[in-house]
Amino acid sequence: MGLLLLLRSLAMLLVVVPVCLFSFSLPYIVAQSDMKTSARALDALLQDYAYRVFVRPRTRIVYNGSVPSNLTGMKIAAIRLRSGSLRTRGVKIYKEFGIPIGVTESPYVERLVLVYQNLGNWSKTYYPLPGYTYLSPVLGILAYDASNLIATNLPELEIRASGDPLSITFQDMMSAPAGSVAKCVWFDLHGLIC
Numbered sequence: 400m401g402l403l404l405l406l407r408s409l410a411m412l413l414v415v416v417p418v419c420l421f422s423f424s425l426p427y428i429v430a431q432s433d434m435k436t437s438a439r440a441l442d443a444l445l446q447d448y449a450y451r452v453f454v455r456p457r458t459r460i461v462y463n464g465s466v467p468s469n470l471t472g473m474k475i476a477a478i479r480l481r482s483g484s485l486r487t488r489g490v491k492i493y494k495e496f497g498i499p500i501g502v503t504e505s506p507y508v509e510r511l512v513l514v515y516q517n518l519g520n521w522s523k524t525y526y527p528l529p530g531y532t533y534l535s536p537v538l539g540i541l542a543y544d545a546s547n548l549i550a551t552n553l554p555e556l557e558i559r560a561s562g563d564p565l566s567i568t569f570q571d572m573m574s575a576p577a578g579s580v581a582k583c584v585w586f587d588l589h590g591l592i593c
């Protein structure tokens with residue numbers, strides 16, 4: 400019964416989430432392909448809207464973005480970083496995320512953008528998990544090349560934590576209903592839940 404779930408995931412980040420104190424024992428579920436398609440289309444749309452915050456952008460500043468009115472309820476943000484600075488300094492606090500030292504992207508780019516997604520009340524629409532109750536919105540961080548800030552349909556970069564894992568401190572989290580156990584779940588870019 401019960402259940403829970405929370406969070407979303409991030410693009411190809413293979414990390415453990417210390418603040419999410421739940422065990423990872425969900426069955427491996429293959430997402431339905433139409434859900435995968437709509438979630439990927441959403442990633443592309445949010446990349447486009449997030450990049451619109453960059454009007455004379457400074458590096459290492461978090462800019463809040465705006466979503467189109469048909470997606471009200473989602474939140475997005477973007478930060479532009481030098482790749483070397485991401486690796487050597489991390490980003491202590493980026494919305495709910497903490498990015499430690501030692502994170503690298505692949506393929507290598509000189510500067511990158513980390514797009515933050517908080518799907519809010521749309522979480523279930525884009526990442527449906529029948530039978531589970533969401534305790535938090537689905538959150539994500541996706542990395543892109545920053546060399547062209549008006550680019551759309553950019554491929555995601557793979558990001559990897561070589562030292563400490565990234566952390567997520569959920570802010571809008573409900574407590575698990577009595578008798579149920581909370582779990583962290585994540586989705587990679589292919590829509591799989593691990």
Ligand SMILES: *[C@@H]1O[C@H](CO)[C@@H](O)[C@H](O)[C@H]1NC(C)=O
Pocket residue numbers: 461462463474
């Ligand atoms: C960005 O949004 C957050 C809340 O979502 C707010 O606390 C913060 O002040 C905003 N930052 C800017 C620069 O507007």
Ligand SMILES: *[C@@H]1O[C@H](CO)[C@@H](O)[C@H](O)[C@H]1NC(C)=O
Pocket residue numbers: 444467468469470
């Ligand atoms: C929402 O609006 C944007 C901008 O008009 C549009 O590109 C997008 O296809 C619309 N629909 C969805 C489901 O995102």
Ligand SMILES: *[C@@H]1O[C@H](CO)[C@@H](O)[C@H](O)[C@H]1NC(C)=O
Pocket residue numbers: 471472520521524
């Ligand atoms: C989410 O909330 C906004 C209003 O804040 C509403 O316009 C939108 O339809 C809601 N989305 C869903 C999937 O219920």
